[in-house]
Amino acid sequence: MTLPERPPLSPSLSGAEFRRWYWLKDELQAFARHLGLRATGSKESLADRLEAFLDGRPQPLPTPAPGRTADRLRPPLTIHTVIPAGHPCSQVLRAFFLNALGPGFRFDAPMREFFAANDGSATLAAALDHWHATRGAEPRPIGAQFELNRFSRQWHRDNPAGSRQDLLAAWQSHRSLPTDLRPANGTTP
Structure with missing residues (x-):
């Protein structure tokens, strides 16, 4: 059986044919720029935008990024630091957690969910408690974008x-x- 070859990214592709294949984000960004589309956002939102273009549908509306720059945490951080609502899993937070928890720390699904659900009242102590409480849990399904x-x-x-x-x-x-x-x-x- 002869396997089909991946077609080049071109405006003549249908959305369905585009979705049949694996594309690197860099390829999608370059293709979006070539078409005059926004090349920002997650790989999945970029693929959604390209698929809509290829099928002649309206572009999906961009979703606002969480956390304003003015609300971003800056060092020094302590366990008493209150995390603003919508604060992203940033490098500043990663440095705090690596210092507090060691090299095994990562922003896994439970930690990302903790930050997404934070209403602006959680402290870094609560985040550390959440980290410890969620260790040893069964591996969770990995999102389709990964x-x-x-x-x-x-x-x-x-x-x-x-x-x-x-x-x-x-x-x-x-x-x-x-x-x-x-x-x-x-x-x-």
Whole structure:
């Protein structure tokens, strides 16, 4: 069986054909600029914008970014620091958490949800408590926009002794296929 090749990004693609393939964000941004579209936002919002353009539909409205610049936290931070509503998971916060929790800290789903749900009354002490309370929980589903992460998790389950090079080769093979020809479980045979 001959596998189809990924088409070049072009205005002649349909939205459905565009969505069949894996595209890097850099490719999507360059294509959006070429078409005169905004090239900002998440990879998913950029893909939504391009799909709408290719199908001749109105562009999705941009969603405002959370947290105004004036409300951003600045060092020094303490456990008593109140986190403004809508504050993003910033490098300033990452530095605080790395200092408090060590190199194992990351803004995982429970921490991102904590910040998204904050109404402006939470302190960094509450964020630290939330971090400790959510450790040891079962791995949660990885969002659709994190395709490589989802693939990697499944690949490591299926290939516990596999090397990084093996993973990367499997990922390259997987992402070169159109979505409708990929194995259902997300791994490459």
